[in-house]
Amino acid sequence: MDKNQKNSNALPENGNNDSKTLLLVRHAKSSWDSSNLSDFERPLNDRGKKDAPVMARRLINKKITIDAFVSSPAKRAKKTAELFSREYGIKEEQIIFISKLYHASPDIFYEVIGELDNSLNTVAVFSHNMGITEFVNLLTEVRIDNMPTCSIFAVKINIHKWSDFKNAKREFLFFDYPKMNEE
Numbered sequence: 784m785d786k787n788q789k790n791s792n793a794l795p796e797n798g799n800n801d802s803k804t805l806l807l808v809r810h811a812k813s814s815w816d817s818s819n820l821s822d823f824e825r826p827l828n829d830r831g832k833k834d835a836p837v838m839a840r841r842l843i844n845k846k847i848t849i850d851a852f853v854s855s856p857a858k859r860a861k862k863t864a865e866l867f868s869r870e871y872g873i874k875e876e877q878i879i880f881i882s883k884l885y886h887a888s889p890d891i892f893y894e895v896i897g898e899l900d901n902s903l904n905t906v907a908v909f910s911h912n913m914g915i916t917e918f919v920n921l922l923t924e925v926r927i928d929n930m931p932t933c934s935i936f937a938v939k940i941n942i943h944k945w946s947d948f949k950n951a952k953r954e955f956l957f958f959d960y961p962k963m964n965e966e
Contacts, residue, residue, distance in 0.1 A: 803940045803948070804956070805896065806842070806849070806907040808867070809915050810860040811835040811933040823857045823885065834933040834961040835863045839870035841959060842935070847905065852877070853895070854909035855884035863933065864909040884910045889918040899945035923955040934960035 811831030820826075827835070842849070849871060854864035865875045883891045887910055899906055912930055919936040920926050930936065937956035940948055 801941060801943070802904070803942055803945065804847070804905040805938050805940065805948075805953075806847070806905070807892075807915055807919055807930075807936045807938075808838075808863065808907055808909045809912060809930040809932055809934050810855075810857070810863040810909060811838075811866070813859040813932070826858050827862050831859070831863070831932065832866070835866035836870050838933050838935060838959070838961060839867040842867075843870060845957075847937075849873075849905050849907050850903040851879060851899070851906045852909070853879045853881060853884070853899070853906060855887070855911060856880040856882055857885045857911065860884070860909045860911060864907075867907065867909075884908065886911050887914045887918075889914065889921055892918045893949045896948045897946045901944050901946075903945070922953045925955045925958065927958060931960040931962070934958065 811827050811834050813825045813831060814828035815825070816828075849867075852864050852868050852873065854860050861878075861880065864878050868875055868878055881895055883895060887895070892908070892910070892914070896906075896908070916927060916930045919930060922936075922938050927936065936958050938953040939956050940951045940953050942948060942951045
């Protein structure tokens with residue numbers, strides 16, 4: 784992917800019912816300090832706790848409103864979604880947790896997205912690698928070698944119903960990650 788694709792200025796028109804916007808977010812950096820914890824229970828490390836609010840503020844600065852936060856219930860994805868929702872002033876109780884998003888395959892992503900409420904125009908989905916990288920590479924012509932932790936891949940879809948997502952043409956909006964401005 785070239786630098787121009789990463790920093791596309793094409794932003795979603797929130798409130799436009801003729802289109803939907805999907806933000807796919809890989810959970811923030813997790814801790815490997817305790818070998819006693821299951822993969823599902825791994826928490827965020829200090830960098831992850833710092834990166835998530837920064838990335839949420841980048842979305843806010845792009846004037847992107849989010850109608851729903853949908854997340855894997857695994858501790859690191861859940862905490863990432865909570866940190867994003869806090870920056871947006873959304874109560875953590877409003878986050879939708881879907882068990883299938885824990886290590887989801889592309890088919891599961893399509894299924895979860897296809898079942899979203901049609902009143903939602905912009906949705907952020909928080910999940911895990913490798914599935915999230917594989918899924919984003921199916922969406923547009925843009926290819927990502929690896930979705931870094933706390934990265935965001937955004938697409939716009941000209942649909943009225945989320946159930947039409949899988950077969951719809953999807954337009955790449957932007958790709959962002961915490962260290963992007965450092966490179």
